[in-house]
Amino acid sequence: MQEGYEFIQNRVKQYGADLFEARILGQKAVCITGEEAVKVFYDPELFQRNGAAPKRIQKSLFGVNAIQTKDGAVHQSRKRLFMSLLSPVGVMELGQLARKRFKEASESWERMERVILFDESAEVLCRVACEWAGVPLKDEEARERANDFNAMVDAFGAVGPRHWKGRRARERSEVWITEVIEKVRNGELMAREGSALSEWAAYLDPDGESLDAKMAAIELINILRPIVAISTFIAYSALAIHDHPECRNKLAAHGEQYREWFVQEVRRFYPFGPFLGARARKDFTWKNYHFTEGQLVLLDIYGTNHDYRLWEFPKDFLPERFRDWDGNLYSFIPQGGGDPARGHRCPGEGVTVEVMKVAVDFLVNEIQYEVPEEQDLSYSLVRMPSRPESGFIITNVRKR
Structure with a gap:
């Protein structure tokens, strides 16, 4: 709680x-x-998710007994x-809906x-998510x-208070x-x-x-909630555009390819998920350490995305690093690692990237705006x- 995202990395450096x-x-x-470590963590023969997520997180973030807590046939289904x-x-x-809704929102933003971009983007994405999923949403409750x-x-x-609010x-x-x-x-x-509404209402385990x-509702929320949460990445994208004006020029000039590199670097560079938890499925040894069945293991997301062995100049914001990225599913893990079709990596990662690209294009090419100095643009690595x-x-x- 005192060190936040850097808790694991601080000790990795201390212990070597x-x-x-x-x-x-x-x-x-x-x-x-x-x-x-990512490769080991996502080996279903060695680790399971059942029993890893504390009830306090299930009761706020995931939902009790949701897919994030399942293994085997239920998880795969x-x-x-x-x-x-x-x-x-x-x-x-989803990308087309997001483009449409952001353009509509800009009329009221004028x-x-x-405009608090995080809040307004969250409302836009809530409308997008519900419209796409088929969930009725009244304008006044968005x-x-x-x-x-x-x-x-x-x-x-x-x-x-923050926990109980959640x-x-x-x-x-x-x-x-x-x-x-x-x-x-x-x-x-x-x-x-x-x-999504029709499919979850009719789903059979x-x-x-x-x-x-209620369980069907929990899983449907596990689609809606992460789409709305992309508002965090949109706020970070705007911050990156502001802090790196050379990126704005490249985004305007180079189009889709550079936009892809840019949003991936936003996902790598800025703090979002700090770590993930699992439990050892059986006794085994890795790196001369004996893991015991049921043992809690935390995988460092933020530290892996800033590992100097994997990323040159990891503390610098450099979208061009993704020019030659090989698509490694174990070195770049902003939303988990491994193959999403077979493991626990987030299945909505493509949505995140697409919606971020739409939002970045909107911010750079569709609207003009000013960024007032009287605000706090810092972000905490502890919170x-x-x-x-x-x-x-x-x-x-x-x-424009």
């Missing part, structure tokens, strides 16, 4: 090792970092549905004295729903989406065929049983999750 023991939340844990919904076609549809989705994320590394937000969201699922199932609401309405303190405020917004 990619592995060390620590006590986390009153229990012994092993912290690991680096590319080889639910993951296939996530992957099918978030296919290239689904990603393209009339606003100041901001409240967006705030609730982001409150769940904000509760991840929090204790006290728990209350999850409770409200689960009541809302459970009611929607029930209306689809009893015929009161027609869900668009093939939509490997045992042939329907999920209860988890982190984002620009001011939410990135822009003023005098106008279309």
Whole structure:
């Protein structure tokens, strides 16, 4: 809690090792970092997710007994549905909706004295997510729903008021989406065929049983919430454009290719997920350390993305580093590692990249704005999750 994103890296440097023991939340844990650690962590023969996520995180971020806590056939079955919904076609549809909704939002932004980009982007993305998923959303409740989705994320590394705010937000969201699922199932609401709402309402687990309405709602929220959470990456993207004006010029001049490099560097450089947890499935030895069955293990996300052995000048913001990136699924892990189709890596990573590219193109080529000096553009490496303190405020917004 005192060191945040750098907790694991601080000790890796101190001990000169990619592995060390620590006590986390009153229990012994092993912290690991680096590319080889990622490969081991995502080996389903060695690690499982069941029992790794504390109940306090399930009750705020993931939802109790959600896919992030599952292994084996149940995990694979639910993951296939996530992957099918978030296919290239689904990603393209989400990107098109995001482009449309950001353009619509710019009309109201022109009339606003100041725009807090994090908040406004969250509302835009909440509308996008619900429209794409087939979930009815009233205009007047979009901001409240967006705030609730982001409150769940904000509760991840929090204790006290922030944590309880996230728990209350999850409770409200689960009541809302459970009611929607029930209306689809009893015929009161027609869900668009093939939509996320339709698919989760009709989903059967490997045992042939329907999920209860609340569990189906939890998994549907696990699609909606991460889309809204892209607002954090959008705020970071705006910060990167502001701090690196040479990038703005390249984004305007070089188009799609440079935009891809840019958003990937935003995901690598700025703090988002600090670490991931799993438990050893069996006894085994790695790097001369004996892991015991059930042992808690934390994989260092932030440190691996800033590992000098994997990234030249890791503390510098350099989009061009992705010019020759080989697509390694174990060295670049902003949303987890390994193959998303077979393991626990986030299936929505393509959505994140596409929506970020749409937002960056919008900020650079669709609108003009000013960035007032009277705001706090810093971000903390202790607060988890982190984002620009001011939410990135822009003023005098106008279309190009």
